[in-house]
Amino acid sequence: MTSDPISKGLLPEGLRDRLPPDAEAAARLLRTVLDTVASYGYERVSPPLAEFEEGLVGQLKLGGAQDLLRIIDPASQRTLALRPDITAQVGRIASTRMAHRARPLRLAYGGEVLKLRATQLRPERQLLQAGAELIGSDGVAAAREILTMAVEALTAAGVGEITVDLTLPDLVPTLAAGPFPLPEGQIESVRAELDEKDAGAIAALGAEAYLPLIRAAGPIGPALERMRAIDAGDALTSRLDGLQQIAEALEGRATVTLDPTERHGFEYQSWIGFSLFGAELGGEIGRGGSYAICAEGDAEEPAMGFSLYLDPLVDAGLGAKDKRRLFVPLGTDPALAVSLRAEGWRTVAALTDADSAERLGCTHRLDGQTPQPL
Numbered sequence: 001m002t003s004d005p006i007s008k009g010l011l012p013e014g015l016r017d018r019l020p021p022d023a024e025a026a027a028r029l030l031r032t033v034l035d036t037v038a039s040y041g042y043e044r045v046s047p048p049l050a051e052f053e054e055g056l057v058g059q060l061k062l063g064g065a066q067d068l069l070r071i072i073d074p075a076s077q078r079t080l081a082l083r084p085d086i087t088a089q090v091g092r093i094a095s096t097r098m099a100h101r102a103r104p105l106r107l108a109y110g111g112e113v114l115k116l117r118a119t120q121l122r123p124e125r126q127l128l129q130a131g132a133e134l135i136g137s138d139g140v141a142a143a144r145e146i147l148t149m150a151v152e153a154l155t156a157a158g159v160g161e162i163t164v165d166l167t168l169p170d171l172v173p174t175l176a177a178g179p180f181p182l183p184e185g186q187i188e189s190v191r192a193e194l195d196e197k198d199a200g201a202i203a204a205l206g207a208e209a210y211l212p213l214i215r216a217a218g219p220i221g222p223a224l225e226r227m228r229a230i231d232a233g234d235a236l237t238s239r240l241d242g243l244q245q246i247a248e249a250l251e252g253r254a255t256v257t258l259d260p261t262e263r264h265g266f267e268y269q270s271w272i273g274f275s276l277f278g279a280e281l282g283g284e285i286g287r288g289g290s291y292a293i294c295a296e297g298d299a300e301e302p303a304m305g306f307s308l309y310l311d312p313l314v315d316a317g318l319g320a321k322d323k324r325r326l327f328v329p330l331g332t333d334p335a336l337a338v339s340l341r342a343e344g345w346r347t348v349a350a351l352t353d354a355d356s357a358e359r360l361g362c363t364h365r366l367d368g369q370t371p372q373p374l
């Protein structure tokens with residue numbers, strides 16, 4: 001043993017212990033989300049924490065190079081990466097071990113992911129992620145199912161005033177390939193300026209046709225109207241009709257907004273993406289959308305899914321339950337303790353005479369046969 005602070009429980013930046021009662025709250029929230037998606041027929045898969053780097057990287061179409069925490073595996077002498085996102089792993093499972101299963105394939109997952117870097121918005125690097133992926137379809141019906149479940153899971157977890165912010169991640173490349181052509185190499189600049197919502201810079205790039213996209217952002221009704229006023233032909237119409245039907249499915253359950261050019265964090269999503277927010281939870285608590293899985297050969301498979309990030313919910317005190325703890329004095333009949341646990345009590349047994357209800361953080365003590373509040 002040294003006196004080095006690392007041996008005294010110091011953890012690397014962005015990593016933390018969950019203590020009571022938060023660790024239990026996190027487990028309960030995870031259970032709630034998984035139970036919700038299971039009730040829609042989603043079957044759980046549980047991929048490993050780390051795998052060969054290539055397996056994580058090339059799995060999703062559009063999924064670019066990622067910031068990965070890598071380790072060299074002494075056993076295989078290969079580079080392994082710790083998963084930063086479970087969606088790509090589910091894609092791998094769907095296109096390999098479960099390739100023979102009928103589509104649409106509905107899979108659910110929950111577990112820890114690790115990001116290489118913390119961000120200012122999110123100081124944690126290890127995050128508890130839970131979600132569902134619908135493999136074999138990326139249409140409007142799939143989006144409605146995925147978003148309905150995400151909102152239902154958040155509601156069951158105790159999140160109020162849910163907002164779904166819809167976006168069209170591939171909008172600029174789609175318009176550039178059709179009605180609003182852009183010179184080769186300028187798509188990225190236009191996207192970057194749209195991110196900044198910098199109208200002057202967009203005009204300076206000669207991309208005036210894209211300006212109305214900035215003004216369209218806002219509550220879904222008026223935003224769709226403004227988008228429909230943009231004369232960009234079929235590509236846009238079918239997307240807007242889709243968004244409308246999705247918003248209708250969420251009516252009364254969530255506030256729906258549209259930010260058509262938002263693409264922050266949407267690395268591999270295609271025609272639709274969404275971010276989820278809740279009352280008093282600060283930043284984003286979930287995200288998802290449509291994407292394509294790279295299958296055998298050059299084949300691709302459409303998919304749609306969502307991931308929730310449960311740590312902000314835990315930090316906000318959600319998932320906490322009954323904190324009652326019943327002190328059971330020395331010499332109590334074990335059968336009585338058994339029946340109290342069967343009634344739902346959490347019993348804390350004295351091991352010696354020195355143990356007391358107060359010291360052990362109990363809220364109740366057994367008085368004869370009956371629990372009494374302290």
Ligand SMILES: N[C@@H](Cc1c[nH]c[nH+]1)C(=O)O
Pocket residue numbers: 085086087131132133265269287288289290291304305306307
């Ligand atoms: N896994 C993605 C969200 C997602 C799930 N399915 C499709 N997209 C994320 O956490 O950003």
